[in-house]
Amino acid sequence: MTDALGRLSEEGVAIWLDDLSRARISSGNLGELLDQQHVVGVTTNPTIFQKAISAGQGYEEQVADLAARRVTVEEAVRMITTADVRDAADVLRAHHETTGGLDGRVSIEVDPRLAHHTAATIAEAKQLAWLVDRPNTFIKIPATRAGLPAITEVIGRGISVNVTLIFSLDRYREVMDAYQAGLEKAKSKGLDLSAIYSVASFFVSRVDTEVDKRLDALGTPEAAALRGKAAVANARLAYQAFEEVVAADRWQALSREGANAQRPLWASTGVKDPAYPDTMYVTELVAPGTVNTMPEATLRATEDHGVITGNSIAGTYEDSRGVLDALEKLGVSYDDVVRVLEDEGVAKFTHSWDGLLDSTRAELERLAGGKG
Template sequence: MNERLKALADAGVSIWLDDLSRERLTSGNLAQLIAEESVTGVTTNPTIFAAALSNGEAYAEQLKSLVAANPQLGVDEAIRELTTSDVRDACELFAELNEQTDGVDGRVSIEVEPGMAMDSDATLAQAKELFEKVDRSNVLIKIPATKPGLEAIRKTIAAGISVNVTLIFSIERYREVLDAWLSGLEDALEAGLDIDEIHSVASFFVSRVDSEVDKRLDEIGSDEAKALKGQAAIANARIAYAAWLEVMTSERWGVLKNRGAHPQRPLWASTGVKDPSYDDTMYVTQLVADGCVNTMPEKTMEAVGDHGEITGDTISNNIDAAIDTMGKLAEVGIDMDDVVAKLEEEGVSKFIVSWDELVGTVGSAVEAAKA
């Protein structure tokens, strides 16, 4: 067991791998990460699946069987079959851990099609479809936290389906996500559902905030502005954690908790450091607090395991400093409302591009299998 990663887990942070592929499953790599690197969950997205399915050989046998069973197999159906198969197998791998942690960990996420991010009804319908298709209780359905996504999040939770809310960049939107989650639990309770079976995480994106803010600080060009580079993302995330703590001490949450509800845990996403001049573990070591999840690409996980300095809680006592940092950013001319609006739009767009790549890759493979 890697001691640095174990120390992170001992500090109350769940370590999830931000990647999944057929090769990870069949080679035993994912099982090894669970056994040796304290990995307790997996997240996926359209970009991850586009990369995974570009390895046609790993999926050729299943695709051939799908075409044999249905010569009219369409690309969307093929994608659904291939991706849900990987997620289902990963869920099986985590089943024992999921049971041991009362459903909290041992979770695997699969995302709705990104083109539906602005359509609440379509998102809800596909969330239900994916949940039924994977057919494992430890799956999390990922739904982007767009304005239309908020309604879909509430209704999906109200239907008793566990959700990973993704693409959160702003504190204001995060508060809206927390409200949608609470409302969904209240709706589920009113409908007579067993809410202790419903789990959720909220994926708050980190590194992309610094990428955008640092670019703007360089454009401003003053010494005061440049001195703030590399600080926005961690400060933003720490303030989000403070918002979560407010909800965790609220009367509204207390009522649901007494009925068996589980917290919607904050999950730090986009934790790979993009600027090579920064510490490559900063979005992990500087965001440690009990009750959080950190989903990392394997490269980041390896860096933390090799040289990450885990010093306990690095959020709770630094919230005032985070607020001060955001104030200084505003003073030098950073408009965070504009930053997060741009990042949300870009986030959806990037996943749509990845989805289109996925459609192209699988489409070619389907045609080859039919030939």
């Protein structure tokens, strides 16, 4: 056992848990992770909620009450998920206060079916912020084309945002632009910029999954040599883009007004290919001012045998660009990879949301005597 998680925190990486359930809250497990494993935040998504609520533990009484009230399934799901986020936010409130608002946060996502509808995303974000009603929450908005203006509008209203489903470097720059535009809008309204926070969730492991599939189809030694390199290279170049943006005049002007930098967050950090080290997307992406949100298995693996040797991103930009260039030369199109991943990401979360609606509907009908 190492203190790799402690070292990670010392290097300026905020450790968040990529999971939440009512049982995790009520059992005290979440509190233990905060106290013992350096966890300072929690992220959720539709897939996490589908798994938690389908398991059923701890939800019976609330579902029975919702069934008695004959609420719609959409209202039931929102009442259940916001209750979990609100309770988790209360558990993390002390961390929120001791970090001056930077951490101790819980994220909840807008309905993924709204990912391509700007006005509906804005309305949903406002509703979620009102429902959870805790200062230490992030509203997650996907980085789709329609999501960009929604990010600006929601930030401009003073609501803190976790921008999710970022795969592309170009889209990431657009996300950072949308955040700054939102802060400028908030400033024009006289809002306190220091009270607004944001993270940009750059997805990691899914990039290797998609790229490796294409490399395997090529079946050449050159292709095999690039397996497992695309995701880390892509994320490292994202950090380079972040450094460039925060050094620019536009951001410096906002910073002087008290604005908080939109931290890069490494998401999808559970390794999916057993051929790779199970801590790869943690140890290879260490840099100050970042967040790494981990499934519990990745958290435990890092705690057990992760090796943190300092900043592992600095000095890698040329090599990282070389990886993406080499992929292009082999015919693996970066633009096509990130397009496919964004489309699949929205589709997967929508599928999980639909499954959550279906399982909740079945429970509501059962508890209401099958009368809907």
